[in-house]
Amino acid sequence: MQDGIDSVARSALLDRALTETVTEWGSSKWAELRRCPRAYKLRVVQNVRPRGGIDNNLAIGIAVHQVLAFVGLLSTRGIVATESDMMEALDQLPPGPPRSEAFRLLRGYFMRHGYTNAGLPEPLYDVEVLLEAAVGALPYTARVDAVTVGPTGLFTPWDHKTRGTTVPWGASETWATRPQFLGHAYLARAVWGDRWSRRVMVNAIVKTKTPGYERVELAISDFAIDRWAEEQSTQAPRLLELAASGCANYDSCAPEIGRRCQYFSYCHGNDSDRESMYETVEQEAR
Ligand code: SF4
Secondary structure (H helix, E strand, C coil): CCCCHHHHHHHHHHHHHCCCCCCCHHHHHEEEHHHCCCHHHHHCCCCCCCCCCCCHHHHHHHHHHHHHHHHHHHHHCCCCCHHHHHHHHHHHCCHHEEEEEHHHHHHHHHHHHCCCHHCCCCCCCEEEEEEEECCCCCCEEEEEEEEEECCCEEEEEEEEEEECCCCCCHHHHHHCHHHHHHHHHHHHHHHHHHHHHEEEEEEEEECCCEEEEEEEEECCCHHHHHHHHHHHHHHHHHHHHHHHCCCCHHHCCCCCCCCCCHHHHHCCCCCCHHHEEEEECCCCCC
16 A cells, blocks of 8 residues: 555556556547548558557656556546656656656656646546547547536536647637637536536646646637537548548648658559558557
8 A cells, every 4th residue: 555545556556557548539639630531541541550660759758647647547536746756757668858858748748837736737537537528419528537516516628738849829719710729618618517617628748848837728619619519510420431532631631831741652653662761550459
């Protein structure tokens, strides 16, 4: 028994925090479908992946999320974590630059915000909370990184975001138009009704030389939520049809601004490129 929790229960919390979960009807699915239905078909239907694993930025983000989830889970059991708990979670991850960078970011994060409630300013209700509701004829889901409960019992969903640059001026306004957060607001309203605080919070962790830690409050109106839901319910069935036919969006192959598509050499290369640069993986649990 350690800190009021036995080793089996502690190990179960660690497993839960480190298990990557994908929501079948979440914002990433719809974002990829909007970006390019063919990319969605390759990734989700045909399970084609670039060889070489995930890139470092994604690995850093996953590591940060997993450690925050573990510290948060301890908090929901009444345990205030310490640096050794953070290290225990980090030590489960493969050694390398992403783990080192996650350590740098998290050490600064906990120095700034403390370990209570995984550094959030209100008691934690839970972490990795699955919210689900229908939008039109189709389901919509989100796995919210953390949910806090305020003094009057209202729930607030939190999204942890690791990013390379500081939070831009006006983010509380511009980020409130992002589909992911509109979806969070839709689900929060559908699931909690009047027990939703009317806020979606972003917990930004900035990977600058001196790491930055910022919170952005998004107040999303009923009008904005309803408009998003109407458009999502109209677009979603069409996007799935486009994906089924493997329809391409050539604007996304090699855009002027931003990175080229990870399937560029698959779509625009030859058989040898496809063979050497891509692989088909096992179906992921969804
Ligand atoms: S390379 Fe172009 S067509 Fe192919 S999946 Fe990517 S965006 Fe779509």
